[in-house]
Every structure is written in structure tokens, then in C-alpha cells.
Amino acid sequence: MTPIISIVGKSESGKTTLIEKLIPELKKRGYRIGTVKHALHGFQIDREGKDSFRHKAAGADTVIVASPESIAMVKNGGGGTLDSVYGYFSDMDLVITEGYKRENKPKIEVFRKERHREPLCRDDNNLVALVTDDDMDLNVPRFGLEDIKGLADFIEKKFL
Numbered sequence: 001m002t003p004i005i006s007i008v009g010k011s012e013s014g015k016t017t018l019i020e021k022l023i024p025e026l027k028k029r030g031y032r033i034g035t036v037k038h039a040l041h042g043f044q045i046d047r048e049g050k051d052s053f054r055h056k057a058a059g060a061d062t063v064i065v066a067s068p069e070s071i072a073m074v075k076n077g078g079g080g081t082l083d084s085v086y087g088y089f090s091d092m093d094l095v096i097t098e099g100y101k102r103e104n105k106p107k108i109e110v111f112r113k114e115r116h117r118e119p120l121c122r123d124d125n126n127l128v129a130l131v132t133d134d135d136m137d138l139n140v141p142r143f144g145l146e147d148i149k150g151l152a153d154f155i156e157k158k159f160l
Contacts, residue, residue: 038099
């Protein structure tokens with residue numbers, strides 16, 4: 001099974017920035033990386049007037065737009081849980097999620113002391129690492145905000 005790691009943290013903690021830096025480091029090591037962004041409040045990737053938008057508006061439950069370079073899918077239902085999208089990543093070495101802080105999956109929290117008082121996952125048994133500019137000890141490996149190589153080493157040893 002493809003391992004899943006959730007990058008979690010409070011708003012504006014730097015989750016997206018960390019993922020943007022981590023992906024190229026893992027790709028450089030030869031891994032195929034998939035990502036899932038948890039959009040708790042919904043999203044729309046298509047525009048009104050486009051054929052795929054019209055297909056969806058007509059009642060299609062699943063719409064796929066395919067080109068030689070990429071594939072995009074909009075599908076009704078599924079619940080938006082990690083388990084509901086897991087099958088789409090069977091050809092990946094690792095799936096990195098942004099969000100899904102309530103799921104029962106391994107979590108790496110990004111915590112910036114200037115932004116928040118306390119980490120989100122202080123008492124979460126699924127916390128496997130902390131990326132922070134603070135010296136707190138949560139009994140998991142701790143990495144600096146710019147220690148991408150060290151974090152990638154950790155992920156490689158533990159999950160890959």
C-alpha cells in the first residue's frame with residue numbers, strides 16, 4: 001500500500017510552502033509523489049461555459065478532462081476522506097496531503113511560534129514529526145523550517 005503522510009498545522013503556518021520544498025527533494029531521490037489538498041469548504045476547478053462544466057451541469061456524476069499532458073477529474077460523492085481517494089494513487093511511492101488533521105494517518109505538523117501559541121497535534125498519537133522554529137519537545141523528531149533534506153531523510157527512512 002502507498003504510504004500517506006499528512007502535513008498539518010493551523011492556518012498560515014507554512015504547510016503549502018513546506019510541501020512545495022519537500023516534493024522536489026523527494027523527486028530528486030527518484031520517488032513518485034502524489035498530493036491531496038483537503039478543501040474543507042469545497043472547490044471548483046472548472047469554469048462556466050466549458051464543455052466539462054456543461055457535462056457536470058447536465059448531471060454527470062463523474063467528469064474527466066484528458067489531454068496528452070494531464071488528466072483532471074470531478075466526481076460527485078466520495079465523502080472527501082483520504083480513504084475515498086486512496087485508490088487514485090496506486091502508482092505513487094508516497095502520498096502527501098495538506099490538511100486532514102482529523103484523519104487517523106501519520107502527521108507532520110508545521111508550527112511557527114510567531115503565528116500560534118500551541119501546536120495543533122500536541123496530544124495526537126499520529127504525530128510523527130514536528131517542523132518548527134521553536135525548541136519545544138513533543139517526543140517526535142523535530143526539524144527546522146528550512147531543514148528539507150533532513151525531513152526528506154526522515155520520510156525516506158520511515159515510510160519509503
